[in-house]
Amino acid sequence: MRAIAYDRHGRAGQVLRLSEQPAPAGPAAGQVRVRVLSRPVHPGDLAGVEGFPGAPRQRFATPRIPGLEGMGVIETVGDGVRELRAGQRVAFFPVPGAWSELVTAPADLVVPVPEGVGDETAALMLVNPLTLLSLLRAVEDAQHGQAGRLMQLGGPLSGLHALKQD
The missing domain is CATH 3.90.180.10 (Medium-chain alcohol dehydrogenases, catalytic domain)
Structure with a gap:
């Protein structure tokens, strides 16, 4: 093959x-x-x-x-x-x-x-929801249960980071 x-x-x-x-x-x-x-x-x-x-x-x-x-x-x-x-x-x-x-x-x-x-969409359909879940968890962690604006930063291999703006 x-x-x-x-x-x-x-x-x-x-x-x-x-x-x-x-x-x-x-x-x-x-x-x-x-x-x-x-x-x-x-x-x-x-x-x-x-x-x-x-x-x-x-x-x-x-x-x-x-x-x-x-x-x-x-x-x-x-x-x-x-x-x-x-x-x-x-x-x-x-x-x-x-x-x-x-x-x-x-x-x-x-x-x-x-x-x-x-086909191209299907090839990505399993990993993208996991990425979204990681992003949502990062947002929740950054907010510490408080409301407010948030800035999301991400880059290749850097992971997902969320910064809370006060």
Whole structure:
């Protein structure tokens, strides 16, 4: 199967390459195999490729495939999976290796994509609500139960911060 992979930390444009990789195993009981049709690129994905700032750059014996989320069509369903079926459009998160043609995922990390939702939107539909929840919690923490204006700041890999304005 084709995948975007890297075998050392570094700038994405220098270390990522399209390569042939072994297809993932499975699906085992409680898993599904998904043919990936769309996958986003997030700053967190790139941070994994680049390595942490200040940490030594590593080389890996086996290439790594980035990405944790995406959408596709179920090819096969493992034993015990009742809510999902082959041919169904689904989104998944967090499932390592999303920047490949195939992923094998635990069925509880896969959800059906509603009719009318495009592939690109579906590829993001699981992580964005988590981001919103994190933002809401940061706002609640910053307000300490008091009403008032709030300024929200955020940046790549900086997390979400909310500052209360008095």
